Amino acid sequence: MNMSEFVMNHEVITRLGFFFGILAIMALWELIAPRRVRTVSKVFRWMNNLGVVFLNSFLLRIVFPTAAAGMAVFAQKHGWGIFNYFQFPHKTVVMVSSVVTMDFAIYLQHVMFHAVPVFWRMHRMHHADLDFDVTTGVRFHPLEIILSMLIKFAVIIVLGPPVLAVIVFEVILNATSMFNHGNVRMLRGVDYVLRWFVVTPDMHRVHHSIEVDETNSNFGFNLPWWDRLLGTYRAQPCMGHEGMTIGLRDFRDTKRCTSLPGMLAIPFLSKVTGYAITGRTREKPKDDH
């Protein structure tokens, strides 16, 4: 059995291995070289953020037992999607193009989750975290998880990526999400070079700023190019990484933002303000009397 067969046959164990491996590495890095001082108890946040992860994994297995890889197998069997319909000779090119295209789709999906008010309601749970660390990277509302799986299904049906590409993409996305939410310090020069190839913690932290213009920038999770190409890139937060405030203006209560029941209720609370498209108001004209 070669490597790709092993990965396909052991999808769940491969994904779990990467999840706990990266979690352990990032947790250690955060202990040794933290970037910011925490505002909420780490034990409390971690218990609840990881609680969401377990809830989501459980829910996904029930709702979509074979997940995205299953959809790729289905598309392959029926000859659906560009890469299944047309026969491309270069397997590596198909693999790389599939992963890059799926990453672009995730970028667009993320922009949509910020712009459309009803989607923002779900996504703001991710942003309501009052601190920013490795566990923020896996903290998403179950409704957002289900919706993004449906969007992934649609992308797979149109694209027809190889099954291995889908699994590789999901493992990379999970790993980079945990990496780029890390409360970790790295040399400025290393960050500068690295962010040409992958979204770094300093790059994604800008996206978790309380300031609307900073929240609505750096949507990439994995490849940093989409933000640079499409004009949503912002190098650093205005107040600096130590001085900036993490989270959302309307959600500052620790219990609401950090406890599991509080987090799950976020999509159903209060009005959509500031951040989504409809909440962005023009500046009031100056009174000229």
Ligand SMILES: [Zn+2]
């Ligand atoms: Zn976001």
Ligand SMILES: [Zn+2]
């Ligand atoms: Zn994030």
